[in-house]
Amino acid sequence: MNLIIWTIVVSLLGIAVGSFINVVVFRTKENQPLTGRSKCRTCLEPVQGIDLVPVVSFFALKGRCRRCSSVIEWQYPMVELAMGIIFGLLFIRIVLEIAIPGFVSQDELVLLFIRDAVIASFLLIIFVYDFKYSYILDKFSVPAMLIALLLNAALGASVPDLLLGGFLIGSFFAFQFLVSRGKWVGGGDIRMGMLMGFFLGLKLGAVALFLSYVMGAVIGILLIVFKHRKPDSHVPFGTFMALAMFAALFFGQDLLNWYLGFFG
Numbered sequence: 001m002n003l004i005i006w007t008i009v010v011s012l013l014g015i016a017v018g019s020f021i022n023v024v025v026f027r028t029k030e031n032q033p034l035t036g037r038s039k040c041r042t043c044l045e046p047v048q049g050i051d052l053v054p055v056v057s058f059f060a061l062k063g064r065c066r067r068c069s070s071v072i073e074w075q076y077p078m079v080e081l082a083m084g085i086i087f088g089l090l091f092i093r094i095v096l097e098i099a100i101p102g103f104v105s106q107d108e109l110v111l112l113f114i115r116d117a118v119i120a121s122f123l124l125i126i127f128v129y130d131f132k133y134s135y136i137l138d139k140f141s142v143p144a145m146l147i148a149l150l151l152n153a154a155l156g157a158s159v160p161d162l163l164l165g166g167f168l169i170g171s172f173f174a175f176q177f178l179v180s181r182g183k184w185v186g187g188g189d190i191r192m193g194m195l196m197g198f199f200l201g202l203k204l205g206a207v208a209l210f211l212s213y214v215m216g217a218v219i220g221i222l223l224i225v226f227k228h229r230k231p232d233s234h235v236p237f238g239t240f241m242a243l244a245m246f247a248a249l250f251f252g253q254d255l256l257n258w259y260l261g262f263f264g
């Protein structure tokens with residue numbers, strides 16, 4: 001029972017963080033400061049307190065501004081709910097001790113949750129921004145790299161392994177960048193590759209890299225089949241990398257064991 005209540009509390013915290021992530025995405029795009037009251041993006045009228053409740057207000061207003069009736073993006077409740085679910089999943093993972101890295105001891109589980117919640121928040125910002133605007137924000141990928149490295153070191157992960165992972169996965173993209181003169185991948189992909197290593201270490205980082213290509217291929221094929229999209233149209237790869245890193249947290253080790261058992 002306690003687990004359910006606490007999961008709800010943590011999920012509500014996630015929803016609040018998701019609400020802030022929406023602010024970060026839009027204001028970063030529009031070059032606005034992060035502080036200051038929320039305004040309707042069409043009529044620029046400040047939003048009243050009662051209309052600022054995450055998820056609930058969107059549905060109470062039927063997705064329209066109270067004053068000018070302009071459509072409010074679905075992104076708002078989607079991101080809020082997604083972050084709520086992500087925080088809930090991360091919390092359950094810690095409590096039930098699912099896929100806890102070997103270097104994390106029993107009394108470091110709270111710090112592990114903080115690491116994953118913070119990095120997941122950065123990943124969601126990168127995911128939404130790349131999805132909407134096809135651009136990976138260094139402003140968020142670079143701090144995420146440093147925070148991941150720092151918190152992993154505090155948790156007792158092997159720093160040489162993290163650095164090697166970041167270097168090798170980053171180099172994988174840097175090589176493609178150099179060969180194609182920036183046509184196949186962008187500089188943002190290189191930094192996301194480094195983040196994979198710094199966050200997950202070499203092995204799980206490699207799993208995340210593999211997963212991002214699998215997801216990219218599957219979604220790419222589905223888009224071509226169902227939307228008659230041209231095969232060469234741009235698919236924002238940062239979104240897949242962000243998603244893959246999150247998936248690798250939960251399933252990376254199992255996938256790796258399965259793979260190694262398959263060939264070993």
Ligand SMILES: [Zn+2]
Nearest residue numbers: 040043065068
């Ligand atoms: Zn308005």
